[in-house]
Amino acid sequence: MYIKNLGNLKGLGYHKQLAFAYLACERLYPNYVHFSNKNAFGDPAILKEAIQFVRAAVLAKNINQTQRERLLHIVNEHTPLPEDFGTALASAALDATSVIFHTLDFMSDQNAASLEDISNAATDSVHIYIQENLSLNFQSPDFENIILQHPLMLQEVHIQEGIITYLSKIGEVEEDDLETLMAMQDKEGKGNLGL
Numbered sequence: 001m002y003i004k005n006l007g008n009l010k011g012l013g014y015h016k017q018l019a020f021a022y023l024a025c026e027r028l029y030p031n032y033v034h035f036s037n038k039n040a041f042g043d044p045a046i047l048k049e050a051i052q053f054v055r056a057a058v059l060a061k062n063i064n065q066t067q068r069e070r071l072l073h074i075v076n077e078h079t080p081l082p083e084d085f086g087t088a089l090a091s092a093a094l095d096a097t098s099v100i101f102h103t104l105d106f107m108s109d110q111n112a113a114s115l116e117d118i119s120n121a122a123t124d125s126v127h128i129y130i131q132e133n134l135s136l137n138f139q140s141p142d143f144e145n146i147i148l149q150h151p152l153m154l155q156e157v158h159i160q161e162g163i164i165t166y167l168s169k170i171g172e173v174e175e176d177d178l179e180t181l182m183a184m185q186d187k188e189g190k191g192n193l194g195l
Contacts, residue, residue, distance in 0.1 A: 030191030035093035088132035095125035
């Protein structure tokens with residue numbers, strides 16, 4: 001929706017696509033932790049286990065499908081329903097689990113449509129958070145422009161586009177690449193909402 005070079009990601013190899021997905025998981029994970037701590041819901045350690053499994057798969061030649069399916073099931077069990085909480089943080093936590101779930105699913109079917117879902121979940125979490133934080137009226141004529149120009153949205157778009165550009169220029173994804181990309185997106189462990 002907002003990411004100009006997202007189409008380029010579909011032309012990259014599986015491990016680069018998985019690296020993009022992994023980085024989104026890491027970026028949204030702090031949102032889940034923040035929500036979990038405030039609402040005594042879920043278990044961030046379960047999500048972190050799934051994210052570490054994805055990271056290992058970015059660098060590995062094969063994956064343990066049994067472990068992947070176990071993690072899919074557990075992540076699903078730790079997914080909040082926003083209507084049960086009435087806060088944008090619940091939507092952000094849902095987006096975090098959705099990104100991990102879509103990534104684990106992508107590891108099996110390698111369907112490029114999952115990459116768009118992952119990208120959209122990251123921008124959607126920022127969109128909803130800004131809307132609630134600024135008490136924006138979606139019927140206002142400048143509603144969308146205010147969100148698109150907000151520093152958090154500009155940052156999320158810049159990070160996603162930067163990751164795709166970086167991945168387009170390298171050969172195989174190495175550990176050093178993941179470290180570089182993590183440093184590029186890490187905001188002192190606060191995730192894409194700055195929490």
